[in-house]
Amino acid sequence: MVGKNLSLLPDENKQKIESLVKKAGAKLSDCYQCGKCSAGCPMAESMDLMPRQVLRYLQLGLLQEALSSQAPWICATCQTCSARCPHDVPIAEIMEAIRRQADQMGIRPLRRTYLFSKYFLLPLKLFGRNHELTLTMFYNLTSGKLFQHFTYLPAMLKSRKLKIWPAKVKNRLAVRKIMENCEKEAQNI
Amino acid sequence: MARAGVFICHCGSNIASVIDVEQVAKSAEQMTGVVYAATNKYACSISGQEMMKQAIIDHQLDRLVIASCTPRMHETTFRKMLGKTSVNPYMLEVANIREQCSWVHTDKEKATAKAIDLVRMSLAKVLKNQPLFTSSIPVCKKCLVIGGGIAGIQAALDIADGGYEVTLVEREPSLGGKMVMLDKTFPTLDCSACISTPKMAEVGAHPRIKLMSSCEVSAVSGYIGNFEVTIKQNPRYVDHDICTGCGLCEEKCPTKLKSSFDQGLGQRKAIYKLFPQAVPAKPVIDAQHCTKLTKDKCGVCAKVCPLGCINFADQESYTTDTFGAIILATGYQLIDWGSHYPEYGGGAYADVISGLQFERLVNASGPTEGKIKRPSDGAQPKSVAIIKCVGSRDVAKAHGYCSRACCMYAAKHAHQTIEKIAGAQVYIFYIDVRTPGKAYEEFYDRTREDGAVYIRGRVSKIYEENGKLICKGEDTLIGKQVTVEVDLVVLETAMEPAANSGQTAALAGVSADKDGWLTEAHPKLRPVETQSAGVFLCGTAQGPKDIPDTVAQASAAAAKVLGLLAKDELETSPMISAVDTSKCSGCRFCEQVCPVKAISMIDIPSIYNGQKVKRTVAQVNSGLCSGCGACSAACRTGCIDLLGFTNKQILEEVDALWQ
Amino acid sequence: MAITDNTNFEPKILAFCCNWCTYTGADLAGLNRMKYPDNIRIIRLPCSGRVNPQFILRAFQKGYDGVLVCGCHPGDCHYTSGNYFTRRRFLLMKRLLEFAGIERERFQARWISGSEAGKFRDTILKVTEEIRALGPNHRMKEADIYD
Amino acid sequence: MKYSYFPGCSMEATGIEYAKSLNYVNRAIGLDFIEIEDWNCCGATAGHTKSHELGIALPLRNLALAEQQLPGLAMAVPCASCYSRMKYALQAAHSEEREKFSRLIDMPVEGSVEIVSIMDIYSVEKTKTAISAAITKRLSNLKIACYYGCLYSRPPKITMAHNIENPQNMDELVRLTGATTVDWAYKTECCGAGHHVDIPQESKPLLYRIYKNARANGANALVTACPMCMLNLDMRQGAVNKAYDENFDLPVYYLSEILAIAMGATFKECGVASHFHPAKKLLQKENETKEVV
């Protein structure tokens, strides 16, 4: 056999893709591969697959290829693709749905983006608000980019653009509870 | 007392081998109302018909049941036969004992019993039949063509050449439509004006064509053969009866405006001919911009006119005429792409133009005398991007359909650019290339050989930077973003139905689809007819198409009209609906369900509690009614009934088996 | 009410067929010499839109065991829109008949085109079988109530 | 005029100049922003890319708080990212998902709060007049490219924005200062701020194109109304210059900074002093411009 044998794809692929696309509120057959999404995508140069190609993989039933693409993680969610699509395909939502699905399955083709999101949510859970220093600390330590943005630090601290101590929400428990609730809910669906 | 005759056809052995026809005849003879029953080897044959005619005389029959093949086969034959006897042709029912009995059943006994039942049902119905008479309506041997583009021109010439009078109504001050704006036509690249203006002149000079420019249809009534049409003449402010078209007025007029004919790229005066070869070759005044009409200043044209044709007090006027047939050739317009595509600059960049603007730029009689120049600075573009499907195949922003002609004229524009500008680089952004036409694919091949670069992908954004227009696209075949920096961008924009075409068509009872294209009676078998008998359509009014298809369809519509006008009279089926006004409540239910709008409401004098009053009731237009019976099934009082299939007849047929 | 023996029961079924589609389809079945039960009696009408629902009540009253209304497929009506009205009328009438206690199989509607001879035959076969299984209709039937 | 106020996390840190200048302008024109008590982070991109639920629930708690604390007031949201999340949450509160989310945040929520951006607020006719009246300086040699970014416009189904490719409301406000605004093509093109930390390298071409188009159209400065865009456009200009061997010199200002300066604020008062890309010089030139009588 040469290339992808489309006849031998597992049936479950189809169902999984269907449910994924449905969550994004989209219909795959609406896409006729005109490429306008990818033409206007600001991040496309950095992507391993064009957003259009990600959709094409889904159309063909090649779920694994779509899930392991970096493109959904590189997507800046700027929504340019969805706004200009001639068939109103919510491409940005599909990319996001793929990223969430991959994340749940532990597929993280772009570790740095994954880590950033993960540690972005950490101060939230702790303090209820974002805290750049906490985020940067954890991110730099885990990503191997130990000294990233280091040169900016003194100036930012001086101008109080970075705060040593995090701002805290009084009812931190409530925020944490929400985050836990959402985690449970997302898994249930 | 009814005197029915029943004839059972053997149809050779087709019927007789399964059904005991003699037995059927014998049973029929016993039925109430039957005075004579017989069998017949071939009822449809001449001898069979003679035998029945004789029986009518011998037994003074006043109605017939013929049990034979399907009525769809020989009902007309038998009606014609009755036309030569004392029996009214509609005092006939055909019992289908072949297709629906002898051919589908094998058990002789049961088939015979069923045949008897079928005869009994037909008899029950025929006993309630009433004589009906076909009427004929005279055909007014004149055709109205609405729209003076190439479709209307072709249809008008074909009909007029066929010997009938034609009135051609055009909204603009001149014939020509869109075709005359084009430079060359694909795939042959012959000059569009050279092939269309002679036809326009022919229309203008044809003894049997009455050309009404600056006119619109404002009302249509009547029906096939006899349409009463009111035509509105918009004021021209120039008396065309006297005007010789000398052009002095146009020369002296001080008001300069953007020419709509040149798509805003050239100029015209406030008194103007649409274009040099306009037909009629006489000017009109643009009332919105003429300073005499708007501010009561100037009036130069009136001063210089040697014949005194200028009439600033001209008013709109109405004329009414009768026509036997109507052709709708209302054409198309291009979408206003600017309002749909802000990502292409929304019209802010002068050098992003539509395909039709390009046609004017490349046309020798256009504003640049055929030199391709950028509208912004008049420079010759060295690189051009052509973008297809702007407004087509785009449900989110404009239209979902394919405009059909753009693939080819995009190729033509690329070819013309390369031909006229040495070393020009042309990029064509496309989604699909569709070339289903004679010598079309070859033309596309040639364009690629010329060096046009086809890029598969829809452009996401066009913007200006440092004097260049930048188009951001994806080449979907390599899966990479591509950018081209060009001097000129041509958008091949979608066709859409001409403004008001839907309203005009509605006047003639023709509907439009969701996109506004007029609906033909059947997409395959009746492509130029409409649901309104006597109203035909052709050209882009029906849907996007190119010139060859438009002309072919126009000639097809003309052929249909010629066939209609060749008749002196139209025979109308008498099997249409009739209203018993004494019972009608005027509830309009019938009007709501009528597919051909044959039912309208009318006030009739009536007596209520001893006083004279006006009562609203339904009336049927016999010229329009197609005899479907939807009205009579809707009517609660049963006061509107379908002749030939009356409630009483059908109820008797239902009851027949159980008497 | 007499108890009838269903084994020898031959139902009588009335079909209202439009001239342009179903009646043509029935003719085509004949032309192709297809075979189907002889229980069917067809009344030819210009359009299924001509069928007044009161005809259906009348047929049951007079003794038919089943009634069929057949027309062109939606969108194919010779008169453009007749069958769309048919569909509404009989969607409603069918439910009313069931509400009145007439078994649902006794009244049926089908879209059969002029080329669907096979579908016509299959419909007649199926409907005849269904009604044969139900047995004779006594509901809203004149003869039975007067007896 | 009173608004409930959701500052968002940036306003306390990276967007501190935004907070200062907003405060200055509001005081000058008599707008009252009442901070929602105990508000929490909206989750930003990390929230909604994690799960739909998280992306809605976090901002929704703030909506619910605003409804409780400051009923009837529209909610001012100065950050484009927070604005977008709030609008998503509002839409969810109007959908059949309301009950589910009400359960997830364990608070009742009606969706009765209107979400407005700073541009929305300042574009209100009365406010606009007040701004005009408070302006004492004409910044007439500023040629501004107004940078709107993604999330005030897209997706239009959420933002309800009419003109998503070429919006005008910020331009109109900037012109009140006497500055000219340029027509340019990158008003709503993404700057890549979302990947500021994880893949900063990848946002350079985006920034490069924005600077390039702004300069090509004659701009000498950029104005934005989003702290994320600001940080990216301001902080990384040097890096872009280095990577592309360019010499872009386009100071970036917050809309409110420009307004505050025109109203007579000192650099310190409005925050212009602490930009990464030198921002004072261009305005010092402005100081030579005449006082409005």
Added chain:
Amino acid sequence: MTDIQNILRERAHALLDEGKIACFIGWGATRFNERAMPKFIFKAEESSSLVYNEHCLNTLAKYTLDFQYGAEKVGLATRGCEARAINRLIADGRLSRDKVYLLGIPCQGMLEHGKPADKCVFCRHRNPVVYDELLGEKTIELQNPPRFESVLELENKSDTERYDFWQKQFAKCIRCYACRNVCPACNCLECYTEQYRTGWQGKQANTLENSVFGFTRAYHIGDRCIECGECERICPMEIPLMKVNRKLVKDVEELFGVEESGLSEDEIHALGSYNKEDLEEFM
């Protein structure tokens, strides 16, 4: 209610006095305290005999037909049921709006035999949907009264039970046609039952013909019924006619999405229109 009665009298008086209307149709007292009856007032001074209390059971709208050809207007006490009936008559081409002057009355529901009347307990339009002037404050509408409950109950029974139920009911029918005569949707100039020559159906009052009449009438009004309940109220044999009417109303709503009849004067009823996307169960 006394307030409304007073205003009603006052306004009827004024309208007659000013010559705006030739007659006012309202309710008057009977010799029974718990009954009111339709009352036609031609003179202003008679207005004081109008009553409005919880016993005004009759829906009056159909009486306006008697005045449809007159030169002058007729005034009508108009509650939700009258208003919908007026719209029905106008939509059916039987009445023109300028022939009636409607004094709108927000209704609280009527009593019948000391209990809330059957016709009122399922009412969804206690406030008139059309009027020229409204007497009094709008009242609160009943939220989703379970009007299809009895239909569902019968639907869930077997064919035989349903058949027996209706045969038992129609066995009682005496073919007095009171249901038809009182019904605002039964507004044909001449009812099909009267047309002996077409022979739509027999006139015999037997169970079969009665039920054919009953179901035919239900079908005729099914997509136009305004649910005033007058047929059932008026039936001397106490046949639950609203059960079959509501069945059709329910089906029209479920099948075609056409919710209620008589809400506007230019509505096209369900069977007078179609949707290409209608349910397709015939195939």
